[in-house]
Amino acid sequence: MNSELRELRLAHPRPEQLMALGQRLRRQHSSEQAIWLLQQLEMYWDAMRLQAFRQPLELYYEAQALQMGSRWPLAERRALELAQRYPELRLLEIGAGIGGDSLELSRTRSFRAVEQDEVRRGYLEHNLRVCGFAEVDVLGGDGLEQVADAQVIYADPARRNAKGRQWHDLMPNPADLWNLALPCCLKLSPGLDESQLPAGCDLDYVSHLGVCKEATVWTPGRGRVRACLYRENDWLMAERREAPLLGPLEPGMWLHEPDPAAIRAQVWEPLQGWRIDETLALLATPSGTVSAWTQAFEVLEIADADRKNLIRLQKKWDFQPLEIKKRGFDVEPEELRRKLPRGDGGGAGVLYLTRVGGRHRAVICRRV
Ligand SMILES: C[S@@+](CC[C@H](N)C(=O)[O-])C[C@H]1O[C@@H](n2cnc3c(N)ncnc32)[C@H](O)[C@@H]1O
Structure with missing residues (x-):
């Protein structure tokens, strides 16, 4: 077969x-x-x-485990950091699924993996074998009962259902893992509530292909929060800092929309930027400030955002295609698009509906 x-x-x-x-x-x-x-x-x-696995050709998949699984560059970064933080300690992976993380961990160290689901465990063993890691010790049953000689824990808990947002909605429950009082690395949803995390943990918000995919929590830590952004075999990292001051947004400036991991981690890149509204993560800079953390837009005009004015603006700028973006603005872009005239000769442009200094504004711009 x-x-x-x-x-x-x-x-x-x-x-x-x-x-x-x-x-x-x-x-x-x-x-x-x-x-x-x-x-x-x-x-x-x-x-x-x-882009779930480094070598996908010969692997066996199980639908749910594949959807929940780590993308391999993210699993690789985590495995390397685990190896760097705890090179000598005996690692136990609790809840290995079909091996998104196990396959990357295997490249860095020896460890044991536990998976309670029988089908996934069989597929995990197959996947490790065909990738040349047959020596990994794979166990069944409840991983929480097999921690006796573990010195460091890695887990990527599964959600019990689509709605659950509490620790006890996760399997295994992160609180049970932290209570083991062992060094621990957990992959959690980026939507987590930071106030519920153990004091002093390190926290990485990690994005892949423009989506903030996960939050990695390291205990014990030094209270460091980072954004990690994967781009074509390379990682960008930045640490949380104080929010920059508020400032103006005017035609000629560049408007910056940060990567979602940068927003969650509050790294406020580019460093030269200032905020345009105290409720938003958008930043402004002088023109020409390029940042790998943001999509940038050259501001052409800023105007009132009532319907009549939006029609006037689109007639004036004549954008085609017209991209409609929103931040802190309650509007349905596709519904609005149907009410605006179709452009023709103005080239590609962006109608950015957002708040500037507490007021709803229409920012006319072009992508840089
Ligand atoms: C999100 S999946 C892991 C995905 C994996 N990290 C990957 O990248 O492919 C979580 C897995 O943990 C398993 N699991 C949950 N609680 C467990 C426990 N107490 N002991 C062992 N396995 C458990 C589930 O069956 C599920 O397959």
Whole structure:
């Protein structure tokens, strides 16, 4: 089955209609096997799209575990930091899923992994084996009962349901892990409530492909909060600092919209920037201030944001395509777009609806 799955994925590397392929597989296999192969093929396409694994070709996937799993560059960074912080200590990974983190940890150290779900555990063992890490000790059962000779813990708890936002909605419960009083690294949702974290922990907000994917909590720590941004084999990092002062936004300046991890971590990059509204993370700078942390927009005009004025502005600037963005402004961009005239000769432009100094404003700009 293994080599057949490999051949199938090589022959069908990108999403396509499965009807004809399904019929062929059903002629060659039991219907159960054919369904498994097709599901594995589709999940491989997902894994490729999500950049979930470094070597996705021969892995076995399970739908939920794949969606919950770490993206490999993020798992790699965490594994390297674990190796740097605790090079000598015996590591236990509790709740390894199908191996998003285990495969990267394997590259840096020896460790034990526990996964309570039997199917995922079988797939985890397979995935470790085909990637050359068969020596990792994989255990079943409840990881919290297998901490006896662990010296450092890594866990990426699963949400019990889509709505849960409390620690006890997570499996394993982070509070139970912190109560072990061992050094611990936890991958949690970036939407966490910082006031609920152990005092003095280190906290990394991490983004991947423009989305803040996770918050990594290190205990014990020194109370450091960082934003970590992955860009093509490279990491940008910056630490939390005091919010900069408020200042004006005027035509000719650049308006900066920070990466979501930078917003959560409050790193306030670029350092030369000032805030344009005390409720927002948007910054302004003189023109020409480039930052890898932000998308920048050259401000052309700032005006009232009532409907009549927005129509007038779009007639004047004639943007096509017109991008509508909003921050701290209650508007439905697609609904608004239908009410504005379609532009023609003005080129690409941005209508940025936001607050400036406490007032709702329409900021006309172009992407830098
Ligand atoms: C979010 S997934 C882990 C994903 C993994 N880090 C990856 O990147 O592929 C969490 C896993 O923890 C397992 N789990 C939850 N509580 C556990 C416990 N007490 N002991 C062992 N496994 C547990 C769940 O079955 C689930 O597969």
